[in-house]
Amino acid sequence: MSAESPYLLADDFADPHAQNxxxxxxxxxxxxxxxxxxxxxxxxxDTRSHALATWTKNEKLWLKDFLPREVPTARIMIFAYNANVAFESSTAxxxxxxDNLLNRLRxxxxRAKLDNRPIIFVAxxxxxxMVKRALIKARQDDLYASIQRATYGLxxxxxxxxGGEHVPLGKLAARIVRAVYRNPNNSFLEALEKDSIFADSIAQDFCNVAESFKVVSFYENRPTGPLGLIVDxxxxxxxxxxxxxxxxxxDLDHRNICKFGSEYDDDYEMVRDNIVEMIEEAIENAPAREGLGISDASPPISPPTTAASCPDLMQTITYSGQPALLPPPVRLDSYQDSIKSEPTAEVASLVDSVNQSTMSLALSDPDSSEIVNEKRRSASTVQTEYTVDLQQQRSGKRQVQSPSIFSSMSMNISDSDGSTLRTAAAEGKVGQVRLMLDQGAAIDNSGVWDGYTALAEAALHGQESVVQLLLERGANPAFHCISMTKKYGSKENTPLSLAAAKxxxxxxxxxxxGxxxxxxxxxxxxxxxxxxxxxDAMRLLKEYGGGLS
Known part of the structure; x- marks a missing residue:
């Protein structure tokens, strides 16, 4: 950037080196x-302007010059740090x-007294x-727990x-250094290749945290000179x-993958649309997340005692839902609270009357009662803790039941706005959806929060088995999905639109x-x-007469 750049402050010129x-x-x-x-x-x-220049082309800092036009309610911040020193000293x-990032952001x-405001990190x-290490730290440290809870997307x-094709992550980090440095220090490269901060196992550490967020990953499709693709x-x-x-x-190389000089650039439009969508979803869901206790007032999240299973992160990882995207509009109290006293006769009778085979299908996921509050912990840990707690509460009184049985029943009874049915549909829990419908749940209940029905949620997330079940039970496939209007500009959005968009x-x-x-x-x-x-979706719709006009 030039010395006349409006983004540099007078103090920036006092020190020509990187600042914090x-x-x-x-x-x-x-x-x-x-x-x-x-x-x-x-x-x-090692320049003072690198934190800004990273996102700048043709004197246009797109985070400041372009993005606010689409999302005028976003407060946008730049984190600057001495990256050379940070990565040269590696892990430490x-x-x-x-820690520095977390402390400054906290x-x-x-000061703004807005610990619950959603956060999106762009890196x-x-x-x-750096961001991943910060979020792992935030999960483990009560001081920064509010940041981890407020983070919506990455x-x-x-x-x-x-690592890339036949290349360990440490060597890949060294390749990045060679791409941006003319004469990199050999000891620096060796440290990168060997240090644990770049061990492939870091992906497993982050696995426990990543399930809470929505992620957009942009990757380069153009080689960086003779070095080729740096990060494939x-x-x-x-x-x-x-x-x-x-x-x-x-269609950019590693150095320029996040630089855009025009808001009409095709690559920028793709970046803008995805970031804007994430921001809109985060803002739209913020009141519900706060009402669900995903706030500073919630109990701190402890480090999980059992790591989430991620044997191969290149395979699809199935998590138990997605609270950041689809939190119900009402708070679901913790299971422990629901079992501190004996269940009411009404609930107990209901449980006893339910066909056991259907029940086992509906409650195959051990954490179905904890769709939101326990989402950031591994399912195995949650199941173990609840089983022990249940045994302690009812020792000698009656046979221990699956912890999800009473919780699922109590949720169904109070599901007046259909939020639990919609969430189960979004998560592909066919058995739970079937059970709730058998018990009289309103199949097209869209509540007052977002105008989605269970079929809309299932269509949005590609849950084919749930879609099939709901259609067989008479769900309305032409139900108008209210909140889709602002996203896609049409007043004729249905579950079909949601599936097509995805x-x-x-x-x-x-x-x-159907x-x-x-x-x-x-x-x-x-x-x-x-x-x-x-x-592919456009071609399919044309076969049925869509888009021909």
Whole structure:
């Protein structure tokens, strides 16, 4: 950036070297609804402007010059740190700067008295390692627990999460150094290759944390000179399920993957649309998350005693739901609270009357009663703790039941707004959906929170078995999904539109095969697919007459 850059302060010129700060570059004031924090990677020139230059092209800092036009209520911050020192000293330096990031962000939010405001982290290259270490630390340290709870999404640009093709992560980090440094220090490279901060096992550590967030991973599709692709797709994606992680290739190299000089740049439009969607979802879901106790008033999250199972992160990882995306609009109290006294006669009678085979199907997931409050802990840990607690509460009184039985029953009884049915549908819990419908749950109950029905949620997340069941039970496949209107610009959005926008082709075929959609609905779905560049979905809809006008 030039010396005349409006983003540099007078104090920046006092020291020509990299500085340490968390600076607000866009401040909507009292209108702010979300915090966006950008973290850069290595700083080859050790310059004061690198934290800004990382996101700048043609003197345009897109985080400041372009993005606020789409999301005017986002407070946007840049984190600057001496990346060279941090990564040269490897583990110790990275952990120190991760603490630095957490401490500065905590104070920024504490002064504003807005600990519950959602957070989205945006990171380039090794800056993503910094963010991941910070979130692992936030999960384990009560001082920063509010940051971990408030974090809604992560946007990675060319961050190496694991080794590439036949290349360990440490060697890949060294490759990044060679790409940005002209004459890298050999001892620095050796330290990167050997240090535990870049061990592939870090992905397993982050696995326990990642299930709480929505992730967008951008990876490079253009070689960096003779070095080729620095961080290939295999390394640049976390390997989460498609409902947790969006993976997008950009026609840029590693150095320029997050630099955009025009808001009409095709790659920027792709980046903008995905970030804006994440921000809108985070803002929309914030009241529900706060009401669910995902706030500073919630009990601190302890480090899990049993690691989540992630034997191969390149395979789809199935988590027990996604509270960050689809939290019910009412608080679900913890299971421990629900069993401190004997169940009412009504509940006990209901449990005894339920066919056991159906019950086993509905309650196959041990944490079904903890869709939100225990989502950040491993399912095995939650199940063990609840079983022990249940035994202590009812020792000598009656046979121990599955901890989910009474909880599921109590949730169903109080599910007046349909939130539990919708959440079960979104998570693909066919047995629980079937049981609730058998007990009289209203199949098209959309509540008052977001206008989605259970079928809409199942279609959005590609839960084909649930979609099939709901269609067989008479769910309305043409139900108007209210909150989709602002996202895709059509007033004719249905569950078909949701499936089309996500590219769930098999789900779309189920919906199209079970209902004769009006042309307006087909066109609405086509618009949603076109907005998200889902070519297969667009072709399918054209076969049924959508988009032809």
């Amino acid at each position: 700060y968390l600076r607000v570059i866009v401040d909507p004031g009292e209108q702010a609804q979300i915090d966006v924090v950008a973290v850069h990677g290595l700083n080859p020139g 330096g990275v952990l120190e700067q991760a 104070h920024k939010r504490r 380039h290259s090794l800056g993503g390692i 946007v990675f640009f060319g961050t190496p999460h694991r 797709k295999k390394s640049a994606v976390l390997g989460l399920g498609s409902n947790r992680e969006i993976r997008i290739a950009l 590219g769930h082709i098999s789900t779309m075929k189920l919906l199209l095969g 209902h004769e959609y009006a042309t307006s609905h087909l066109n609405g779905a086509f618009a949603a697919a076109k907005y998200r560049n889902r070519m």
